[in-house]
Amino acid sequence: MNILEINDLSKVFNLHILNNKKLEALKSINFTVEEGEIIGLTGKSGSGKSSLMKCIYRTYLASGGQINYRSINGMVDLVKATDHEVIELRKNEITYCSQFLSVIPRVSAVDVVCENLFKVNTNKEAARYKAKGMLKQLGLPEELWDAFPVTFSGGEQQRINVARAIITSPRFLLIDEPTASLDPKTKDVVVDMLLDLKKQGTSILCISHDEYTIEKLVDRRINLHMGEILNLN
Template sequence: MVTSNPCAMAGAPLLSVEDVSKSFTIHLRGGVRLPVVANVTFDVASGECVVLGGPSGVGKSSILRMIFGNYSVDTGRILVRDPATGDVADLASGDPRLVLRLRRDRIGYVSQFLRAIPRVTALDVVAEPLLARGVERKLASDRAAAMLERLNLPSALFNLPPATFSGGEKQRVNIARGFMIDYPILLLDEPTASLDETNRNVVVGMIREKLTAGTAILGIFHDIPVREAVATKIIDVSAFSTRRAA
């Protein structure tokens, strides 16, 4: 943990990625090392929606997963700033307790695919982040239901497990869960990929509300109209890619 004087942090980014590099070791192929990205450097400030652009395969999703702590980094720092105190934590340090704390308090993540737990209802999946923070179950369930209604999920599905839902229905459950908490930083991995136009527009409105509230958003949007509607800055990840994919 590195602490900073909050009085000196006006306008400071909530997320700073500094010279981050990542490779994978393929143990089933004799330990072959596969580089993915190198020297990744950028900032995301409060109220910004920074979009990771570039062709498929250049490492966009890998960058999001490093920032959420799903992937370790080879080199570099991922600095997460507390907007209330100015304190800065290096998520890339590899401390699992730090990663869990940052996920609970500072970083939300809407992945591209919902990994549903068997027999857990859609309502409970969405309410879980609130329950983990000590919110009373009835209130958490009511807020989850309101979020699912906003995303036009049929109420008949609320008390069913999402494992059998369509792709678009699962994605709406995933989005609802990720937007339940007012995280200072929100990571979005193609959140509208399986949605129709009506629900894409709903999600655009939700993203804009987060930006107005000061959330720092980092996302991947292959849906061009959505990207144009929310992006404040686009970073071409090809500049960091070691693959130079076409």
């Protein structure tokens, strides 16, 4: 059974500073995601990968088409859903992990990882225990656990970002470049964590330029080229 069905999706940006020039970032996108499937979203820089992910997460409102998501409470078209419905889905089912960590000032690494878990689980100590286990698995030095991630290296921030996204075992995960700044050993840990999530039933859409990650992780690829799907296999 599919969890997501995208029909004829388009996204046009109006570039106000360029005399309302229109930029067609996504054109007639059609695909489905099965439950428990990992799809790799590939394509050159500027091909529309992040825009597609942001349309699904509703950071961007699509210009046309449908994004039918099968939630635990029934079908929702994420293009037409109310803001309230979107907020509930983000809280309970759909998680988005951007390419870079948006750092929260003066919050410890452990508590940044716990952010989504704190929203649904009031037992803070149990949440922190889980977060520490993940940070240990990801090889983040223990002396950094209580430090503020603002000064962390790119790879350290990326590990915090990934841990924060997967700690709640979301039903549907949108993840943008999870391994870009990681060394090979840590890449393997992240890939294994994502495969573990899949075993628990999570469906994943993963953007990556990293052929190694794609090879090990995905069931199927969708390749974008100038806003259109080039091949489905």
